[in-house]
Amino acid sequence: MLKNYLTIAVRNIFRNKLFSFVNILGLAFGMCSALVIFLWVNDEIQVDKFHTNINRLYRVMENQHYSDGRLFTFASTPGPMAPYIKEKYPEIEKASRLTWEVNNLFRFDDKSFYEPGRYADPDFIEMFSIPFNAGNSSTALNGKNSIVISKSMAEKYFGDEDVIGKILLMNTKTPFTVTGVFADMPKNSSLQFQYLLPFQYFFDENKSWLDQWGNNNIRTYLMLRTDATINNFSAKLKNEVKLHNEQSNVELFIQPFGDAYLYGDFENGVQAGGRIEYVRIFFIVAVFVLIIACINFMNLSTAQATKRAKEVGLRKVIGAIPHQLFRQFMGESFLTVIIAACLAVLFLIVLLPFFNEITGKALGLNLLDLRIVMIFVAIVFFTAFLAGSYPAFFISEFKPVQVLKGQLKSGNRASVFRRALVTIQFSLSIILIISTAVVFRQMQFMQNRDIGFDRNNVFYAWLDGDVANNLETVRNRLLSLPGIDGVTAASQLPIDIGNSTSNLSWEGKDPEANILFSVLAVDQDFIQTMKMEMIEGRPFDRNLVTDTANYIVNQKAAEKLGFKDEVAGKDLTLWDRKGKIIGVVKDFNFGSLHNPIEPLILRVPRNDFFCLLIRAKQNETEAAIRSAEGIWKEYAPGYPFKYSFLNQDWEEFYKAEGQRGKVFNTLAILSIFISCLGLFGLSAFSAERRTKELGIRKVLGASVPGLVQLMNKEFITLVILSAIIGCPLGWYLMSMWLENYAYHVEVGLITLIVAASVCLTIAVITVSYHSLRVASTNPAKSLRYE
Template identity: 70%
Template sequence: MIKNYLLIAVRNIFRNKLFSTVNILGLAFGICSALLIFLWVNDELKYDYFHANASRLYRVMENQKYTDGRIYTFAATPGPMAPFIKEKYPEIEKATRFTWEVNNLMQVDDKTFYEMGRYVDQDFVEMFSFPFLKGNMATALKDKNSVVITEKMAKKYFGDQEPIGKVLLMNTKRSFTVTGVLKDLPRNSSIQFEYLLPFEVFWDDNTWLHEWGNNNIRTFLLLREGTDRENFAAKFKNEIGAHQEKSNVELFIQPQAEAYLYGDFENGVQSGGRIDSVKMFFVVAVFVLIIACINFMNLSTAQATKRAKEVGLRKVIGAVPSQLFRQFMGESFVTVCVSAVLALLFALLLIPIFNEITGKALTLNLLDTQLLMIFGIIIVFTAFVAGSYPALFISEFKPVQVLKGQLKSGSRAAIFRKVLVVVQFSLSIILIISTTVVFRQMNFMENRDIGFVRENVFYLWMEGDVRPKLETFRTRLLAEPGIESVTSASQIPIDIGNSTVGVEWEGKDPNEKILFSNINVDFEFIQAMKMNMKEGRPFDRSRISDTSNYIVNEKAAEKFGFKNGVADQDLTMWDRKGKIVGVVKDFNFGSLHSAVDPLILRMDPKETYCLLVRVKPGETEAGLRSTEILWKEYAPGYPFKYSFLNQNWEDFYKTEAQRGKVFNTLAILSIFISCLGLFGLSAFSAERRTKELGIRKALGASMPGLVRLMGKEFTILVLLAAGVGCPIGWYFMTQWLETYAYHVDVGYLTLIMAAVVCLVVSLVTISYHSVKVAASDPVKSLRYE
């Protein structure tokens, strides 16, 4: 029986070549896109779950409450906290401090490279599951002169030699002995590094770390088995207050396995993160798969009358609806399996491109049980969704009507097909709207005036004698070809991370706590960045008093509340009293997701570490060459490593840009699959109305009139889809745009454009069959049976 059903299924595929091809291709594209997206989703969901102690690993977070009503959430914590709380709380089994990325120059003989590493406590290597290939995990970082490196770094510097015991020279000054080699870190780890150094080194070099009021490092905890997380969190939350008077900080812990996906907080409450993208892409993948399933359902029900006599005969000889249902579901399953094989071939061809777009390293290993499970689920889901209604519809045919030739497709089936077409194009329109809005927002962010000119500016972190001899270096560089201006700062102006509440001014409420971002700059910073002053003046090298003065942005000026202007008012930050010499117009020094915060620019050239060079337009190569020549004189042994501000700004939104590219691809694919279905339906409609069109043509109907008649039905369906899809697309993209403080509007033109694109593409698709039938000889059409 099963063999017979398979033969019938294969025979029907070859008998209806056009409709079978449309079905198989539509399902193949849908399954391929779903497979790739689900692989991406699965990879995202697995981040940080490979650690053996994942269920007990937590990161410490701070909620900082301010008198202006704002709550800021940070992963930064005080330097002394980890060892202190490990001793204080028995619930903590291990604790480690963990610095932000540090790029140090590493050297072995003539091999010199900048490498990204971290300073950590000894507990780190025992808490996290980064396997040791060589060395003793229990003692690897107990010696202050020890370093643990990755397998990749070991091969880079030592080749096939034994790395344990070898010496690495850091920043041409300090030597570290290799005491451990880690297996290369998995890509699905949110924690990345090439080497680990003892935290004691960082502690000794940075005395500000010793204060409980400074937050700059991360703290990770490993709680003991059986610890009640909620009870511990309640005991732990006011720990900062025990070390600081009038503390505005409450601590809480977040599972490290959730940190990657749930990293966004708003007013102290978890508000999403990368999980939003994961959910969005999952839904979009299901959308595309459903669009492909709708094609199959539409064409299968439209072709049902061709199988009517077969169903009638089977019922007469005793077949029951459940048997027929299983038969036609089996036929759907065969079609889906053929599509799945084709989809797998497409995926194998497309996965390198998909990886390039998404920044992943996904593979299609057919021996991977997880991949096979995902693929199997997609096949079963598709077969059930695509085949269930056609199988149910066909199995319910009445044998008496069928055998008497009285069977008609029925208005109910026709209405259902129309509903499916509307749903199909509604989903396509939603995707087009999403794609258009994402593209416009990305373009807006890349080209937005952020308050200063970031083009033609590159920067370097000062090494060797560049910083001690900055004035001489700057003067000489300005005389070189291609150089327009030179300045320095403690951070790059598009990524200012320092902040403080240690700001005092006349009239300030003693109980008021407001967070001010801050950056150290030299005299030419405002002019070199081409910022605009709203009040007062930039720093002036000819005025000695400016070495203790400040410039603030508009947001900071609002917080001070001065009635007679801000310029020339007294301001004290930490222990330094000075004057506010000017107010710079607000500029974006962080992500466009957030509004501009209050900012203080502090004149302190000695505490600047980043050299910013503006080159003359069109003379970038000359400017780079001039800087490199001088760099080699002042910082011999240090590679000339630079970055452009504009490129860094684009990198901030790399994730959004990747999402936009995937959206573009899926939107185009959804329209293509929808049009495949329309192509098949229009062929069926043209075939069904051949005699009608022949009569109309014999009676004098023109070809354009017949084409319009054929296209009218589908035009109405697409317009109905626009009425459904446009409001839904507008709503969801408006919600997404609200995650940005600065954004475009969805706009009516976007909605109209999405509807017009679908309408035009659908009309072009159906016009082929419409023109073909309308142009045929009416005599042959009237003889058509």
């Protein structure tokens, strides 16, 4: 019996080549897209899950309360906290501080490279699963001048030699002894580094600001004991900072480290999403595309059902029951899905490298991975059941008396169902097109937005060697060289300011006021070099020595300070340094466009600069870079001249979102293609079914354009209905998505019209092919049809 069913299924596939091809191709593309997205989703969900102690690892977070009603959540914590609370609380088994990623220059013999790494406490290696290839993991970071390096870094500097005990020179002056080699961090680790240095070294070098409970600057990670009660411990830890700093507005809480990657966004102290939102979105979109492919199968299978009517009738007459017929046709659907699945795997093998390039992932179809196998099997069964269940049920319910008497009609119910499916299909496609258009426009908006200063033609370099000690000389020499239009120094990049404080006082300040201000240290030429606009007062003046004690604020800060008249000339004290506000600079974006512009204070310190920003003259960037490199070789001879462009860094901030946008584009195009495949098959069936009717109409005088219009009318009506449904839904969903950005485009009526027009145009072209072919056929041939 099984062999008989299989033989019939294969014959049916070859007998209806066009419809089988459309079904299999549509399912293959749908399954391929779903599989690649589910692989991406699986990879995102598995980030950091490889750590053995993942269920006991936590990061310490801060909720900072301010008098203007705002509450900020940060992962930064005080420098002295980790060792202190480890001793204080028995619930903590291990604790480690960890810095942000730092790029240091390392040299061994004639090999010299910048490497990304971090400073960490010795417990860090024991807390996290970092397999060692050489050295003792429990003691590797005990020495102040120890360094633990990755396997790839070891090979880069030492080849196949035994590296334990080797000396690496950091930043041309400080020797570090290699005490361990660890396996390269997996791609699915949120913490990436090529080396670890002892946190004690970093602490001693920066003790002046790091040894204070009032400063929040590094990350703190904890590994709790297995018997620890999380809620009780959190309650005890909550006010720890206030115990050491009475003026503190900080409340501590802990977040499971396993949640940190996906659930990183907080609003008003409450977890409010993060990357998990994109995981959910892409999962839903992948299901959409798969459903669109399944709809094709259901439509074409039910449309072709009348060709199997006599077979079903005869089987029922000789004793077959609906349940047996249902299994037969489900088996045929499953066979089609299996063929499509094999084709989908081939597509995936070809497309996966391109997908990895777009997303920055390293996904692979590892069939030895049980999770990946389960994902693949789940897709196959979901597709087979969804695509095949209704056609199998529909066909198995044919009445044998009607079939054998030739009284079977296609049925209004089946026709209505097909129309509903086509409408759903194109509604989903229109939603994806709207999403793609809005994401693209938002990405363009962010990259091209006027952020309050001119970031074009500006490159920067971090102050290495003796450049910082000779900053004034370097600046003057650079300004005299070809290609250079302006030079300025700052403590941070103007597009990524991370320092903030509430330690300010000013004239008329409410004693209860506690407001957070961002702070940026700049030299006197910063405003002019970055081409910022002054709203009030003046920029810093190099000829006025008093300006080293003065301040410039942005519009948002002026508003928070609450001055009702002129701001310039008012007294302001920052960190016990009293000065005057000499001007108000126009608000500029110095962080993500997801967030509104925050209040900002600009100050001129004596020696708190870390980067040099150089503006090149128009079309003379290469000359400016050569000039800067020549100066660098004089003042930092042991350092390669490493520079970056400010505009490229701004675009890099939104690289991940741009990658997601490209995936959206691909899925939208694919959904339209799959929908049109189904429409192509349905229009072919409709044209075949109405061949004789069109021949008669043509004999009676109907024109070819009129017949094409008649054939197209039904499908065009369905696409228009899809637009009526899809456009409002697309507008609503994308309006919600845009709320994640403080500065964004609007969805707009034009976007909706374009999305609907694209779908309608493609549908008309798809359907018109069959309509025109049949309408142009000689009426004599049409009337002899069947």
